[in-house]
Amino acid sequence: MKQLKSLWIHLTWLSIDVVLGAIAGLLFFFKLFRVNLDPNIFLLLGLAVWAIYTADHLLDARNAKELITSRHKFHQKFQSVLLIALGLVVAFGLVYAYLVLGWSREFYLSLIFGATIFLTMVSLRKAGRLAGILKEISTSIFYVLGVAWIPLLRADSLDITWQSLTLLLFYILLAFLNLLMLSFLDRKEDQVQGFVSAASIVEPDKLILGIRRLSFLIIFGSFASFILFSSFYRPYACLILMMTFMHFFSFFNPKLSAHTKRIRTEASFFLPFLLLAL
Template sequence: MHFLFKFYQRLTWLSIDVVLGAMAGMLFFERALRVELNWQEYALLGMAVWCIYTADHLMDARKLAADRAADRHHFHLIYQKPLLAILGLVGCIGLYCAIKFFGFSKELFFGAGLGVLILGIMLVVRKLAAKQVRLKELSSAIFYVIGISWLPWYEAPEIDYTWTAFGLTILYMGLAYLNLIMLSSLDKESDTESGFSSIATIMPQEKLNPRIHQLAIGLMLAALIGLLLVNSLFRIFPSLVLFMLLVHYLSFFKSEASPEQIRMRMEVAFLIPAILLLL
């Protein structure tokens, strides 16, 4: 069991869990919007997500001395050069495959523009630091969901632009935001020691945790209401979001596990939409 934990821990440090969760999220929107995506589009999403997250971790690691870095940042600090080389290679392969698959089309330019915008916002957030730190988690959640859902939205016919689809997108953004502020709370000590700013480093824990609790309960109620109101054909989607929210709530508030174990459980929750492959 210890070996499996260490193995999965390395996968999380390499952001493989985030990549798989993003692909499961795109499957969620593919089925909700009743479109059919190619495996190449999932591969391109995975490469883009890995590049963005790895670039983010490497930028964080460069600011730190080895004795101040948390495990995740320490890993990227030690293996900075090989990770940079792999990042460049994956980025080039991804760009080549995107041009080959999409051609010089709207999809290519929109996807590339979105990637550049996300990287730009990451840099801006770093420059603003504590001044606008509350926007960090919110903007990350919004762009994460835009990133995994824009292709299904783009390929969906207008008839499927329903209130149900919009509601599911907003609900998924709420889930992503909840995940990020929970992670911020878990990482408060290491972020403070490393000099990073987050919502947890500027808001006292006695105020932040009740807000996290209120947000989690509110989102679960919204998912439950959606489950009761939507057409029976779409009930699987608010059900999946509700299940993901429950995993987050129970992991964060009802668990005696270590922060690293709680983080892993919450990241695994984003794999839950993969069950749609069986339906």
């Protein structure tokens, strides 16, 4: 059991949990927009998410005033190896994307989208404290749009309905909720290391109130969607509702440690894998 726990911790340091959550989200949007599953896109998304998060952690480890988290110490210790791996993954990903997509609308629009994410990340880092909550807002939007990118591009116009776009919005709000919760849980470590987040500019009591209100908004919205939308959309509304409940009851459980809360909220993004049973 200890070995499995240690393995999982190291996998989270390598952002494998985030990759799996993104792949589950891709499954969610492939099915929501009624697009045929493409294994190549799952692989490309996994590579892209790993590259983005690894680059972000490497930059954090390099720019931190003082390293106190195990994740950042890990990235500093193995910086050279991870940089080589990152370069190989990016190079392979670009070549593989070209082989899969060709010089198509999907390929060049994806390059533009990726460049937009990169420039936004750089701009927010240079903005310092002024970035504030914009970091969480932009990350949640780019994360979910990145996951839903190919399904949206490939979907028939008839399948991009106001119901499906509403569920896409709730997924973005859920990702934003997750980042606000993580910001609160990591606020002391971020302060010591000199990182900027929502918790660094919003008072703890106000941040908790915002988290609670946003949770209720998503719960109410996804439950209303489950009741009012046609039967096709109900499994997706139900999944978002379940994921939000996992966030809410984990975060507001005083008996759980910050580490356990983080694991449970991140694990909620694996729930879309249940769609494989449909």
